Amino acid sequence: xxxxxxxxxxxxxxxxxxxxxxxxxxxxxxxxxxxxxxxxxxxxxxxxxxxxxxxxxxxxxxxxxxxxxxxxxxxxxxxxxxxxxxxxxxxxxxxxxxxxxxxxxxxxxxxxxxxxxxxxxxxxxxxxxxxxxxxxxxxxxxxxxxxxxxxxxxxxxxxxxxxxxxxxxxxxxxxxxxxxxxxxxxxxxxxxxxxxxxxxxxxxxxxxxxxxxxxxxxxxxxxxxxxxxxxxxxxxxxxxxxxxxxx
Amino acid sequence: xxxxxxxxxxxxxxxxxxxxxxxxxxxxxxxxxxxxxxxxxxxxxxxxxxxxxxxxxxxxxxxxxxxxxxxxxxxxxxxxxxxxxxxxxxxxxxxxxxxxxxxxxxxxxxxxxxxxxxxxxxxxxxxxxxxxxxxxxxxxxxxxxxxxxxxxxxxxxxxxxxxxxxxxxxxxxxxxxxxxxxxxxxxxxxxxxxxxxxxxxxxxxxxxxxxxxxxxxxxxxxxxxxxxxxxxxxxxxxxxxxxxxxxxxxxxxxxxxxxxxxxxxxxxxxxxxxxxxxxxxxxxxxxxxxxxxxxxxxxxxxxxxxxxxxxxxxxxxxxxxxxxxxxxxxxxxxxxxxxxxxxxxxxxxxxxxxxxxxxxxxxxxxxxxxxxxxxxxxxxxxxxxxxxxxxxxxxxxxxxxxxxxxxxxxxxxxxxxxxxxxxxxxxxxxxxxxxxxxxxxxxxxxxxxxxxxxxxxxxxxxxxxxxxxxxxxxxxxxxxxxxxxxxxxxxxxxxxxxxxxxxxxxxxxxxxxxxxxxxxxxxxxxxxxxxxxxxxxxxxxxxxxxxxxxxxx
Numbered sequence: 001x002x003x004x005x006x007x008x009x010x011x012x013x014x015x016x017x018x019x020x021x022x023x024x025x026x027x028x029x030x031x032x033x034x035x036x037x038x039x040x041x042x043x044x045x046x047x048x049x050x051x052x053x054x055x056x057x058x059x060x061x062x063x064x065x066x067x068x069x070x071x072x073x074x075x076x077x078x079x080x081x082x083x084x085x086x087x088x089x090x091x092x093x094x095x096x097x098x099x100x101x102x103x104x105x106x107x108x109x110x111x112x113x114x115x116x117x118x119x120x121x122x123x124x125x126x127x128x129x130x131x132x133x134x135x136x137x138x139x140x141x142x143x144x145x146x147x148x149x150x151x152x153x154x155x156x157x158x159x160x161x162x163x164x165x166x167x168x169x170x171x172x173x174x175x176x177x178x179x180x181x182x183x184x185x186x187x188x189x190x191x192x193x194x195x196x197x198x199x200x201x202x203x204x205x206x207x208x209x210x211x212x213x214x215x216x217x218x219x220x221x222x223x224x225x226x227x228x229x230x231x232x233x234x235x236x237x238x239x240x241x242x243x244x245x246x247x
Numbered sequence: 248x249x250x251x252x253x254x255x256x257x258x259x260x261x262x263x264x265x266x267x268x269x270x271x272x273x274x275x276x277x278x279x280x281x282x283x284x285x286x287x288x289x290x291x292x293x294x295x296x297x298x299x300x301x302x303x304x305x306x307x308x309x310x311x312x313x314x315x316x317x318x319x320x321x322x323x324x325x326x327x328x329x330x331x332x333x334x335x336x337x338x339x340x341x342x343x344x345x346x347x348x349x350x351x352x353x354x355x356x357x358x359x360x361x362x363x364x365x366x367x368x369x370x371x372x373x374x375x376x377x378x379x380x381x382x383x384x385x386x387x388x389x390x391x392x393x394x395x396x397x398x399x400x401x402x403x404x405x406x407x408x409x410x411x412x413x414x415x416x417x418x419x420x421x422x423x424x425x426x427x428x429x430x431x432x433x434x435x436x437x438x439x440x441x442x443x444x445x446x447x448x449x450x451x452x453x454x455x456x457x458x459x460x461x462x463x464x465x466x467x468x469x470x471x472x473x474x475x476x477x478x479x480x481x482x483x484x485x486x487x488x489x490x491x492x493x494x495x496x497x498x499x500x501x502x503x504x505x506x507x508x509x510x511x512x513x514x515x516x517x518x519x520x521x522x523x524x525x526x527x528x529x530x531x532x533x534x535x536x537x538x539x540x541x542x543x544x545x546x547x548x549x550x551x552x553x554x555x556x557x558x559x560x561x562x563x564x565x566x567x568x569x570x571x572x573x574x575x576x577x578x579x580x581x582x583x584x585x586x587x588x589x590x591x592x593x594x595x596x597x598x599x600x601x602x603x604x605x606x607x608x609x610x611x612x613x614x615x616x617x618x619x620x621x622x623x624x625x626x627x628x629x630x631x632x633x634x635x636x637x638x639x640x641x642x643x644x645x646x647x648x649x650x651x652x653x654x655x656x657x658x659x660x661x662x663x664x665x666x667x668x669x670x671x672x673x674x675x676x677x678x679x680x681x682x683x684x685x686x687x688x689x690x691x692x693x694x695x696x697x698x699x700x701x702x703x704x705x706x707x708x709x710x711x712x713x714x715x716x717x718x719x720x721x722x723x724x725x726x727x728x729x730x731x732x733x734x735x736x737x738x739x740x741x742x743x744x745x746x747x748x749x750x751x752x753x754x755x756x757x758x759x760x761x762x763x764x765x766x767x768x769x770x771x772x773x774x775x776x777x778x779x780x781x782x783x784x785x786x787x788x789x790x791x792x793x794x795x796x797x798x799x800x
Contacts, residue, residue, distance in 0.1 A: 001402045048327040050336075050383040050407055155399055178381070202380035209385040210405075212448055217387055217403065 001045060003158065003214075007147035009046075012039055013203060014140035018133045020062075020196045021079075021090055024071040036062045051202035058199040061192050071192070078184060078193045088183040092130040095176035106130060110172075114138060132180070135172055136200075139165065159218050166211045174208050177201060251373045253284045254308035255365060256299060257344070258292035260316050265350035265510075269358045276362050280485075281369055293317070296325050300332035310338055310372040314365060316345035318507055323388055323406040337383075337409045337468040338375035340368040343503075346510035347522060356518040363521060367481040374477035378468035383407040384447050409468040410450045411457070413443045417464035423672035426699055427456040427465065432529075432558040453558045454530035461675045461697050463622040470526055472622040479535075480619050482521050483543040493519040494546035494604030495539045499528045501552035502590035509597055516600035520548065528552075529560030533652050534620075534627035536571045536585055541615045541630040546604035547571075548586040550596070566650035574720065577644050578634045581605060624675070627652050628694050628725060635722055645721040654698015655719045656691055658732045662713035665689065665735025665749035669702035669714060678702055679729075685746065686736045692729040693721075742778035747771075 016035045019028050040059055046052055065071065077083075079090050092110075093103035110129040114120065119141065121129060128134075146161035181201035188194035255277060261268045274286035285306040289298050293316045303311055311334055313325075320341070329336035342364050348357040387403040418424075421441035428436045428443065435449035436456060457465050463472060482495065498506070503524055509516070525531060528551045536547045551564050565587060572582035584607060588599050615633050620626030635644065656678070670680040670689055677695035681688045698718045706714045735749035747753070753772055760768050770779060 003400050003402055006402050047331045048323075048405060050330070050378075051380050052330050053333070053335075054380070150400060153400060205380045206383070206385070209383075209447060213385050213387055214402075216448075221399075 002150070004147050004150035007143050007150060009039075009042060010207065011140050011143035011147060014136050014143060017196065017200045017203070018136035018140060020193075021131075021136065021200075022133045024068060024075055026068060029065070029068065029071075032062065032065075049206060051199065051206050054195075054199040054202040058195050061195045065192065074188075074191060074193060078188050078191070082187070085187065088180055088187060090132040090180070091128060092132075092135065092172060092176050095179050103130075110135075113168075117141065130172075132177070135168075139168065139173070142168065155218075159215065162211050162215055162218075166208070166215060169204065169208045169211070173204055177204055251283060251310055252306060252308045253281070253310040253312060253369050253372055254303050254306045255284055255286045255312045255314065255369065256292055256302055257286065257288045257314040258316050259288050259290040260293065261314060261344055261349055261361075264316055264345045266352065266354040266357055268344060268349050268361050269354065273358055273362055273365070277365055277369070280366060283373075284369055293320060296320065296328045297331075299325075299328045299334075303332040303334060309334070310340075310369075310375065312340040312342065312365060312368045312372050314342050314344040314361070316343070316349075317510075318343040318346060318503060323404050326407060335375070335378055335468075336407070337378045338372060340372045342368050343507065346507045348518075350510040350513075351515050352518040360518050360521070363482060363485050366485050367478045367521075367523075370477040370481040371474045374471070374474045375468070376466075376471065376473065378409060379412060381447075382409055382412050382466075382468050384410045384450060384452070408452050409470065410447055410452055411445060411454070411465045411467040413445065414464045414466050415442070417462045418443055419462060419464075419674050422674070423701060423705060424462075424674040426459045426461065426674065426701070430455050430459040432560070451558070453527040453560075454525065455527060455558060455560065457622075458530045458532050460622075461624070461699070470530075475523070475525075475535075476619045476621050478523060479539060479621070480542070482523065483539065483619075491519055492545035492604045492606045493521060494548055495544045496520040496522045496548050496550055496600075497528060497531055497535070498522045498524050498550040499552045499556075499590070500524055500526050501557075502550045505550075505590035505593060505596060508593060509600075512593075514597050516597060517603045519603050520600055522550075527556070527558050527560055528564045529556075529558055531564070531567065532621075532627070533567050533571050533574075533650070534624070534630065536567070537574070537630035537634065538615075538619050538621065538626050540584060540607070541633045542619060544604075545607040546584045546586065548588050548599070548604075550588045550590060553589045553591050563650070566648075570646075570648045570650040570652075570720075573648060574631070574646055575634070577646055578631075580634060581607075624652060624695060624697065631720065631722065631725070645719055645723065647717065647719045649718055651718040651720045652697065653693070653718070653720045653725060654696045654700075654716045655693060655721055655724055656696055656698075656702070656732075657715045657717070658689075658691075659711070659713045659715075660733050662708045662711050663689070663733045663735075664708065664752040664755055665733065666707060666752065668705045668707065672701050672705045674699065674701065678732075685739055686734055687749070688731045689733040689735075690729050691732045693724045693727060738772060740775035740778055741773045742781075743775060745775045745777070747775045 012035055016032065016039060019032045019035065022028055036059060043056070043059065046055060066074065078088060080087055093100070093106050097103050097106060107128055107130050111121070114129060117138070119138070121134065125134070142161065142165045146158060146165065149157040149161055178201050181197040184197040185194045257270055257273065259270070262270050270288050274288065277284055277286050285308065287302050289302065292298055292313065299311060299313070311329070311332070318341070325339065325341070326336035329339050344361045344364070347364065348361045351357075352360060384407060386406050386408060388406055420438055420443045425438045425443070428438050432453060432455060433449045433451050435446045437444050437446065454467055454470050457467055457470070457472065479495070503522075506522065528549055531549065536549070539547045549564060549568055551561070554561055568585055568587040571585040575584060576582045583605055586599070588596060590596055615629060617629065620629075665687060667680045667687065667689065670678040673679070675695040675697060677692050679690050681690055698716050700716050703709065703714045703716055708714070735751055737746035737749055738753055739745070740747050756771060757768055
């Protein structure tokens with residue numbers, strides 16, 4: 001599998017998770033259906049990944065989604081207001097800073113991070129930058145950037161794109177999503193949000209490993225192969241002897 | 248559908264490999280012994296692992312055992328095929344029947360041994376509890392060193408290996424335990440904020456942490472204690488072919504290749520050695536060895552990878568084997584029932600395996616009836632007591648050994664202030680506290696003490712060595728019940744009636760205050776910490792003694 005294809009696939013998966021964890025508006029559900037169809041068509045090679053069982057379960061559940069009013073009611077009960085217990089609020093600061101002493105600062109830093117990448121929260125969202133859907137969408141954006149640099153065969157930029165993703169995952173999503181997912185799974189049982197949270201947890205946990213391993217693999221390569229010594233990567237289908245070929 | 252229905256797939260080539268296996272007899276015997284097992288002989292299974300999925304689907308199997316010609320197969324391919332079949336690849340059992348049986352033993356013995364090994368593999372598969380996504384560590388298959396354009400922009404073949412997870416409902420790290428972090432050879436386990444965290448990138452899946460945890464709080468898919476227990480129990484129950492002696496060959500994963508090598512060289516050895524593979528023998532405690540002996544095995548051999556152990560466990564493995572041998576000797580048993588074998592040179596390994604395990608002389612009636620308990624001291628104690636009761640032992644045997652699984656704690660009562668820090672931190676509950684009115688007793692149950700020494704580390708009187716632990720297996724002490732090590736009386740607050748601190752502790756504070764501290768001494772002796780501030784403001788403390796209002800000083 002080419003790195004570009006993998007990055008594009010991951011971009012779509014992050015996008016799908018982002019859409020699922022937003023309030024189920026009609027337009028969003030239509031996009032979910034489209035993204036799901038695209039991903040289902042590409043599912044076969046994914047059987048090699050350990051999150052495949054959770055992923056397959058999610059695709060099955062998405063194919064048989066409740067009608068919108070029922071879904072809206074579920075969304076409110078799971079994420080916003082649960083009359084039978086505490087809801088699983090979908091915000092990072094709730095889990096990373098339970099005392100809410102640095103929540104404002106955390107949110108401001110996230111907004112700055114998005115702005116540095118040339119992004120801003122859509123006014124229609126009317127939500128906070130540490131909402132799970134926003135963080136997932138940002139990862140989707142980073143994957144898209146990665147896919148673009150792979151398509152242009154810019155190796156060093158590709159490595160940097162992976163480093164950015166590893167950094168964002170380590171500082172944000174992996175710090176709180178597992179705890180949040182566990183909470184949803186215990187509260188929602190077999191519901192769509194429980195299935196989605198479990199799949200997101202499995203996927204992100206694997207993604208962190210995958211990115212880390214790819215980076216370690218690149219680190220093992222000769223400096224010259226990465227173009228760090230002013231030497232470009234050969235585009236020829238030839239072995240590199242002790243470095244790489246000048247074009 | 249039966250619970251845990253298991254498909255057993257046998258490569259058809261096993262019938263003609265070496266002396267060959269009688270696959271028909273093997274299949275029917277397995278299906279007779281295991282009602283929820285379906286056996287299929289699959290042509291060229293080793294070359295076409297994709298045949299797993301249709302067979303698993305046909306039998307609605309949730310577990311699978313593969314009998315292959317050798318251990319040389321593509322693990323990555325097998326994992327992918329297992330996932331396609333809807334199976335957890337970490338629960339898949341592969342038994343290289345060709346190299347372990349068909350190529351090294353005559354046909355009837357090879358078939359008998361294959362039957363035993365497959366039965367144990369089925370038990371192991373059925374004991375598998377599943378894995379979570381966080382317990383899969385990704386690795387890339389090493390590739391050609393050449394760096395080509397295609398190589399640079401392609402994802403290398405991906406494989407996964409299981410890594411341990413921490414069962415937070417059992418882990419007592421919050422109370423102060425950190426034993427797993429001290430033994431991890433890769434420093435992959437860290438204690439952060441009262442929790443044990445695993446750094447997956449560092450973990451090499453050796454399983455050494457499993458042996459160190461006294462709470463069975465480490466969950467290791469593929470290599471869990473429950474799986475080993477099921478496998479060993481089945482081996483111990485079903486082996487004894489024709490009354491012959493048999494031995495358990497606890498084998499390091501890295502040494503399995505040597506057994507394969509012997510098979511490829513056309514060597515032949517004694518069929519009574521039954522291999523049980525572990526990721527590293529550093530995870531094997533004396534409890535495994537001695538319980539195997541008391542549950543039916545005539546001998547146990549530890550086949551370890553040698554001096555080049557990547558986890559540096561050579562000394563610990565040799566130490567534990569030496570403890571078992573010394574204990575057997577002291578109990579009037581044959582120490583040769585426990586052997587330590589190294590995988591190289593192959594000729595020496597072959598010579599060792601050609602000798603059948605020594606007859607134990609124990610009859611079937613004499614076996615311990617209770618199940619194996621590999622993870623706790625209870626199983627170990629039961630084994631020692633059994634060996635002592637049936638051997639020619641000295642009644643008060645005490646074996647001091649650095650690898651004794653039991654410890655003995657000694658408390659110098661003169662120095663103990665009754666702070667109970669030791670009881671709070673003890674991970675096994677060997678040390679505990681019991682309150683009686685205004686006093687508290689520190690109690691100790693030796694049969695739960697692993698000699699980990701955490702209590703000594705937290706004792707505030709550490710420099711005076713008030714608490715000392717020695718690694719001793721002392722049958723006299725082990726057979727005692729819970730005993731009181733120390734009693735402390737608490738001074739009571741004159742303000743509210745709550746406990747202040749033990750008299751011993753107050754005496755210690757007295758001594759440190761010197762001559763000028765008379766006023767403070769008086770306050771400390773008479774009032775608890777909650778009542779002291781109000782006293783300082785000249786307000787008389789409320790004389791309402793309510794239980795649980797204040798913690799003791």
